[in-house]
Amino acid sequence: MASRAKRPKVESAEAPVNRDQETANGLVQFLDWCVQSGLLLSSKVYVSKEGTVADYGLVAKDEIEEGELLFSVPRSAVLSQHTTTISDLLKKEAAALESPSGWVPLLLSMMFEITSSESRWKSYFSLWPDFSSLHHPMFCFQEPCEDEDEEDDEKASKPPMMVPMADILNHVANHNACLEFAPECLKMLSIRKISKGEEIFNTYGQLANSQLLHMYGFTEPYPSNTHEAMDIQMQTVYDAALQAVHTEEERKLLREKWEFLTELEIVGEERDFVIGQSGVLTEEELYSTLKVLSMSLEEFEEYKANDGWEDDDEDEEEDLSSLDNAVIPKLKPAWKQLLHNTVTMRLKSYRSGLKEEEAALTNEETYRQLSKRERDSLQVRYAQKMILHRLLELTE
Template sequence: MNPFDESSHAFIVWLSKCGAEISQKIKLQDLRNIQAGRGVVAVQNIEQDELLFRIPRTAILSVENSILSNEIPKATFEHLGPWLSLIFVMLYEYNNRHVSNWAPYFNVLPTEFNTLMFWEADELEELQGSAVRAKIGKEEADNMFKNQLVPVIREFAEMFFSGDSRARERAEAMMENHNIDLMHKMGSLIMAYAFDLEPMNVQKDVDEEGYASEDEDEALPKGMVPLADMLNADADRNNACLFYEAEFLSMKAIKPIVAGDEIFNDYGPLPRSDLLRRYGYITENYAQYDVVEIPFTRIAQAASKGGITLYEDKIEYLDEHGLIETGYDICASNPFSIEESMSPELITIVETLLLDEDEFERLKRKGKLPKPDQISTRGIEVLHNFVISQRQEYGTTLEQDMRDVPVSPTSEMTLKDRRCGMAKLVRMGEKKILQDAEKALFALLQEKNRTNRVAKRRAEDEHYDLGKRQRGR
């Protein structure tokens, strides 16, 4: 048995000793030949609703289950928040893995990462104008580690480096680059693998597809759920789902699974840019969720240069209605539709900024806003210009990118080539959305102008006929 399979076997044995119930119809399999690391595969046919495995909550790598929860004040963890708290605990267990209960689990977790946090500057340049580059947050994470996490490690050095006479010296060394890099790796494991540990009666606001927002999920405690996180994800072939119970977390089949098929979880409707940022890979199945984000700063800049009246008053009013965000999405749709793809908030903001003073004051007195389904000719022109401006943020055109048809990343490609290929597919998806939006807005503008010309001609004809009748009296 090779070392990779030995680690997998030891992990399953450990998990069973922890009280996990694992179906004999599944197995952990080496999928590195398809760039998928470890995955879970059916070895027998599985029926819908059949239990695949059940993990006791006590086996979850979490703050609650770590010895640190009994040694460090609760207020400290509350101050750190869910993310930094789990990074803190994982660093502790990792540094003490020779005695950690989760040592066999750490042995099957990846040590190399392909998420955007670890890309080189020239590789990130391949993403060109994509808004995902501003979401990586490496500098912000560095600051959090140095200003929030390291001080806690220093404060509890003797506990964190238990039994080490050099505990305080090691705590000071946590500011060094290699330790900050280790914190990033723990954070990346959480980003890619952790689950939100929902209590039995959790109340979350979810969208029409049943997914909670990132902000909603941020508030929940995080935990690493062994084996559940070994499932790869697929938007189309999702055939399993994790269910939260009082003592266990249970993975069940949500459709029949044929022997030999891989078992897939689902990340929800993530665009490929976020799939790359959070998990370090992309797949064509998530192209349907691609988005282009129009930054609010671009809207503000255009408005401030366009002679918009009562600009600050309008921004304040929009903010009161919760419409001011960092950016606004234009989503993929097939066929492309402004109604389906264009953020209604974006349309409302543009139309509000374009209101003359009297109309704005009238709506403000009523506490109302322009309706996004009643877009004006000028509003279409502004949005059309926004789309063109956003397209120009990319260093190449869609046509240029398409001259060399991208290929799916393979094991034969170098790491840099795979990263550049994935970046190219991401930016092509975004450029396709912008191209579709530009065409749709231009067509709508032509239709509006045509309708306005017809209405104007009809009004002129009616005025002429009225004049004739009056002269004929």
């Protein structure tokens, strides 16, 4: 296990003295703006660049109990397509600005406001990183829909927004605060007891390091990220099954099985199986794929005749469909072998091995010499390989 590359610890609970006067002035302006905008900040926390994992963060000045309000942001202070100065223009041109993500109006809002000397968010922008630093992009929030059964077009009515103060909080999987959406404001609440001097962490979602790096420009040191997961292309399972084929008849049958799985939309050319730390996350898809690809000709013909429907009378088989780490060793030998061969093939796609990665992580001098991008890449690869090697052990 890797033991290096820890995040910095908080050394003091007292508000630190800022070294850079420009940074200090920007922070003072921002905090003044917060007061003027009606943003309420608890006296038990303060914004700081010291004792935080990345750039600005929020630190506990005193001990905080679970459920305490850390700050609240009135909706009028939130930057969105509805609060920007050009809101009327965006509304007028809404049809031309439509996109599945809803990002276009927000991006235009930010571009206009950040270039306007009269913007009411000018002091808020003073804390933003300049464009020469792209390591840690600003975090945008998207309000969840109240009704999970809403249609897709209704869900699109919840566009992303920039939430001052909330986007200062850094992310870890084991976070200690969360954002709640109320009609009049957004509230950041503690979700567990927080010690004096501890950093306040929000969550950006249940994201693996590869997703964090892609979306926000950072990773969590192994093994901190409890949401770590990795993808295996569905095509890799087919390729692994093809390696065990010896005759043209077997190759034809395998191709027919794969085409049938494709018709059922269980597999796809651009799709992946997702493996987490506790087992397979896309369990139904992988379960069906292993099952069908391991069938005899007679079994497959019957399966195909029923359009993929079966009466599973065996309780054991239904229990196995979860595909968690406790179940995988109990799979049928043919299934385990196919999964084992798939994992082996996936590991061959890396240029380095697990021991090499672990040596780089545990050697403090070697790790320190790596660039930030190299360290992030190493954290991603190592966590992925740990998941794959665990699968290898489970399918032995």
